[in-house]
Amino acid sequence: MKKKITVQICTGTNCYVFGGANLLDLEKNLPSEVKEKVEVKGATCLGFCKDKKYGKAPFVLVEDELVSEADVHKVIKKVMQYVDKVVD
Amino acid sequence: MNNDTNLFIEVASSQKIKSGESISGDTCIISSNDSKNRITLILSDGLGSGIKAAVLSSLTTSMALRLFQNCGDCVSVTETIMKTLPVCSVRKISYATFTMVEIQEKRLVRVVEYDNPPIVVFRGGDLIEKEKQYFKFEHPILGEQKFSYMEFELQLGDRLICFSDGVTQSGMGERKYNFGWQWENAVLYISEVISSDPDVSARDLSDKIISKAWANDVFQAKDDITCACVYCRKPRKLLVVTGPPYDEQKDSYIAYVLKNYPGKKIICGGTTANIIARELGKEIKVDINDRSDDLPPIAYMEGVDLVTEGVITLSKLFRRLESLNQVSMQGVLRPSNLIDKMALLFLHSDVICFLVGTRINEMHQNPDLPVELDIRRNIVRRIKEILERRFLKEVQIEFV
Numbered sequence: 001m002k003k004k005i006t007v008q009i010c011t012g013t014n015c016y017v018f019g020g021a022n023l024l025d026l027e028k029n030l031p032s033e034v035k036e037k038v039e040v041k042g043a044t045c046l047g048f049c050k051d052k053k054y055g056k057a058p059f060v061l062v063e064d065e066l067v068s069e070a071d072v073h074k075v076i077k078k079v080m081q082y083v084d085k086v087v088d
Numbered sequence: 089m090n091n092d093t094n095l096f097i098e099v100a101s102s103q104k105i106k107s108g109e110s111i112s113g114d115t116c117i118i119s120s121n122d123s124k125n126r127i128t129l130i131l132s133d134g135l136g137s138g139i140k141a142a143v144l145s146s147l148t149t150s151m152a153l154r155l156f157q158n159c160g161d162c163v164s165v166t167e168t169i170m171k172t173l174p175v176c177s178v179r180k181i182s183y184a185t186f187t188m189v190e191i192q193e194k195r196l197v198r199v200v201e202y203d204n205p206p207i208v209v210f211r212g213g214d215l216i217e218k219e220k221q222y223f224k225f226e227h228p229i230l231g232e233q234k235f236s237y238m239e240f241e242l243q244l245g246d247r248l249i250c251f252s253d254g255v256t257q258s259g260m261g262e263r264k265y266n267f268g269w270q271w272e273n274a275v276l277y278i279s280e281v282i283s284s285d286p287d288v289s290a291r292d293l294s295d296k297i298i299s300k301a302w303a304n305d306v307f308q309a310k311d312d313i314t315c316a317c318v319y320c321r322k323p324r325k326l327l328v329v330t331g332p333p334y335d336e337q338k339d340s341y342i343a344y345v346l347k348n349y350p351g352k353k354i355i356c357g358g359t360t361a362n363i364i365a366r367e368l369g370k371e372i373k374v375d376i377n378d379r380s381d382d383l384p385p386i387a388y389m390e391g392v393d394l395v396t397e398g399v400i401t402l403s404k405l406f407r408r409l410e411s412l413n414q415v416s417m418q419g420v421l422r423p424s425n426l427i428d429k430m431a432l433l434f435l436h437s438d439v440i441c442f443l444v445g446t447r448i449n450e451m452h453q454n455p456d457l458p459v460e461l462d463i464r465r466n467i468v469r470r471i472k473e474i475l476e477r478r479f480l481k482e483v484q485i486e487f488v
């Protein structure tokens with residue numbers, strides 16, 4: 001079996017107040033056939049909020065790709081790009 | 089040598105209100121003076137129950153507190169109080185009884201007792217009797233009145249326990265204790281509790297005594313039940329590290345302090361946790377499923393008792409502490425809730441050290457922020473103040 005796709009949701013203060021709180025239920029919102037291919041983790045401040053060049057909080061890392069101003073839709077979209085690559 | 093940071097005086101009180109009443113007729117106050125070298129505890133039992141008794145006992149405690157704190161001579165202060173307090177001219181008794189315990193410089197104990205059940209003194213697991221002096225004087229209405237005074241040197245492991253007659257008379261009329269629980273049985277119970285848990289805190293001991301007395305009354309208190317305990321022991325310590333240091337060179341310092349701290353440890357702040365994890369080569373795991381209270385989730389790091397987000401969590405903690413008071417706060421705190429769990433870690437500690445990083449997180453000053461975030465330093469100062477004033481903790485703050 002292939003490695004799961006890692007999604008890291010930043011739970012730092014900035015990301016949290018800018019809407020990261022809504023992302024914590026991401027797993028529930030994933031389409032069921034995708035769920036088992038994805039591992040959703042929390043992370044302490046990922047550091048992106050300290051530099052404007054990365055865009056705005058909240059931040060999510062899908063594998064090593066950064067999603068800024070993340071919301072559930074944006075993250076799922078990004079995850080889906082990876083799902084297509086992960087074929088068992 | 090007694091007045092060092094290796095001794096801590098824990099004082100706690102608990103209470104059950106007489107069944108059917110909405111306010112307790114007993115009043116207990118615990119107070120320390122500004123320079124914190126003197127702790128005063130006063131427990132007063134107002135005649136009867138309900139509002140009237142509450143007024144009488146709180147009048148007594150507040151008058152006694154002011155006088156004892158500002159005047160050295162316990163005996164003349166007691167006479168003044170007893171002459172000033174209202175009396176019941178029909179029953180020829182005073183409207184309120186009281187016990188006053190004062191501890192100076194963690195060393196000298198002075199106790200004045202007027203008509204409450206006698207104070208109980210334990211040294212380690214043994215009941216000890218200290219000599220009391222009895223004083224008499226003529227009261228204009230009540231005639232001859234008597235009170236007792238004692239003083240002694242406090243030692244590590246000493247406990248003082250005082251209670252209202254709601255404790256000694258609990259269970260009266262029930263099958264088991266026809267004449268009530270009585271002082272001797274209460275003492276026996278205390279010695280059992282201490283022998284099964286020699287380090288039992290003042291907080292837990294007073295809660296236990298109250299619960300037992302309440303059970304004697306078959307969970308319908310027949311009178312107000314109040315207990316206060318003093319325990320002289322080695323301090324339990326808590327370290328709270330919050331915020332990245334102003335100077336990055338100090339990163340290793342905060343990690344070093346945390347690693348070597350002899351007590352419980354909390355990290356408040358993701359960046360702070362990252363710094364410490366990096367310095368100590370540890371891993372941080374955030375558990376996004378463990379959430380409560382609309383707070384960012386907690387994290388785990390080996391060797392640390394609790395890892396939380398920073399300013400939002402600390403602000404909530406402050407508000408929670410503000411909502412509590414000294415009497416029976418344990419009952420309302422639920423360890424399954426993050427803020428309560430944190431509050432319990434604080435309340436179960438005697439000496440609390442904050443290591444506060446002062447690097448400003450510019451994003452927290454961002455005007456677009458949907459909520460207002462307080463400056464870490466200010467929140468910590470407010471937490472320190474409430475822990476000292478209301479909960480008599482020793483709190484130190486070091487800014488880095």
Ligand code: FES
Nearest residue numbers: 010012015046049
């Ligand atoms: S708080 Fe999320 S990147 Fe800093």
